[in-house]
Amino acid sequence: MTPATSLFSPVEADLQILAENLKQLVGNRHPILYAAAEHLFGAGGKRIRPAIVLLISRATMQEQDITPRHRRLAEITEMIHTASLVHDDVVDESEIRRGVPTVHSLFGNRIAVLAGDFLFAQSSWYLANLDSLEVVKLLSEVIMDLAAGEIQQGLNRFDSSTSLDVYLQKSYYKTASLIANSSKAAGVLSNVSSDTAEHLYNYGRHLGLAFQIVDDILDFTSSSDTLGKPAGSDLKSGNLTAPVLFALEEQPYLEVLTEREFAQQGDLEQAMNLIKNSQGIQRSKELATHHAKIAVEHIEVIPSSQSRQTLINLADYVLSRLY
Template sequence: MTSTTSLFSPVEADLCILMENLKSLIGARHPVLYAAAEHLFGAKGKRVRPAIVLLVSRATLVDQEITLRHRRLAEITEMIHTASLVHDDVVDEAELRRGVPTVHSSFGNRIAVLAGDFLFAQSSWYLANLDNLEVVKLLSQVIMDLAEGEIQQGLNRFATNLSIEQYLEKSYYKTASLIANSSKAAAVLSEATPELIEHMYGYGRHIGLAFQIIDDILDFTGSTEALGKPAGSDLKSGNLTAPVLYALEEKQFLETLIEREFAQPGDLEQAIALVKDGQGIERSRELAMYHTRTAIDHLAVLPPSASRQALIKLGDYVLSRLY
């Protein structure tokens, strides 16, 4: 199985610069917010999103060095992602993220909400300073999409009539929008052709959806240790994902368990067993494979390079997390 370290070797040096810059961008003016941010950026994250931005930047600028604006875009992408995680953890009342205590469990809800707001505001300020209106619009849309995804998820808790299409739309807002629009923005900064820019958006959109579907499968098949949070936590909170929605088509009693919100002892364990027993996980795997293949197809327009190859291999890595 490919590790992200070897996968991102074309941008390994770029990612080291990114980590140093992120800490200095947040600044030490607010000690508690700085401590919260350092806590986040010090966590064992894979930095997949900024790595994709840097790889797209290099793949669309073959034989040229990436600019400081490309680097800043990657930093902004990680700041937006981190801000959304902080707020997600407050909403979900999650105690762990990537196996370490969440900001709100370490610093309290008030500081966590403010730390998330602070990171969103900082990212917006640095975004405006890129001085590229199209890029500003793309990343501003992401911030709106993240909120839209959270609202949709909140309104559809324990909703057994949710369709796969609605699930994918919410997954786009919550996960794929950031990868899609930041990939597109990287190509815009490279002054790529309109066709190439759209293909980079397509790559980000489909790889982002595959990521989310696989995360949702791992919520049933992964260990608590590997997930960094308790297995089955999405289902417990009423967030119905692809494996559950597919299982609902064949396991009628699952609907009863979900609609009574696992009120009786053993309900949650029974629901997880029903999901694992049916075709839901396998059908979700097929859905993830479709989106991964579609993402890779969008890379055909790029000239050969180590960065293009890494973007292709990322698709293999995404799927390898299933096995």
């Protein structure tokens, strides 16, 4: 499997600049927030979201170098993503993220919530300073979507009647919206046509959905060490993802276990086995493949370049995480 870091070789230097800038953007006026930010930005994430912004920036600016505004957009994208993770971890009571302790487990819930709020506020301020109303609208929508996705997930816990459409909508809000809207925003900063901007949006949308579906499959097929969080944690918290929803169509007893919130001893293990012995995981793989394929079709409309090829390869990389 191609590691994400080598996949991003066309923007490797850009990502190094981004890593240095992120800590400076947060600033050290607030020692605890700065410590939290340093912990977050040093936690070795794959930086997939800002890498996509930088790749699209380079793919749409072939005759010239990318601008400081493109770089700042990539940094804002990572700040928004990181802020959402901090809040998610508080809501989900997660102790581990990317193999390291979460902000709230180190600093407490109060600091974690404030740190997330601070990052959202900082990203909004830097966003306003890009002086592009269209980009402000695109990224502001993401922040609304992240909150809507988290609320929707909370309301649908342990609800075995959840439809696949509702699941995909929540996956869009929580994961794909940021990738879709920041991809389009990168194109807007490159002054691409409105038609091309829509293709960039749809590339990000479908890649984001594929990415989330694969993540949800890995919750059942991967080890805790690989995931950087306990395997089966989504199911345990009542977050019913694609493999569960497909398995529910085949395994009636899974509904019984889910509706009683895996309250009895052995319920969770039994539910995991029912899912693994169904077509749920295979059908989810097919769904992820479908969205990755559509993403590639949308990105192929922009002129050929090394950056465009990397964006195509990224769709394969997302799927390769399953094997």
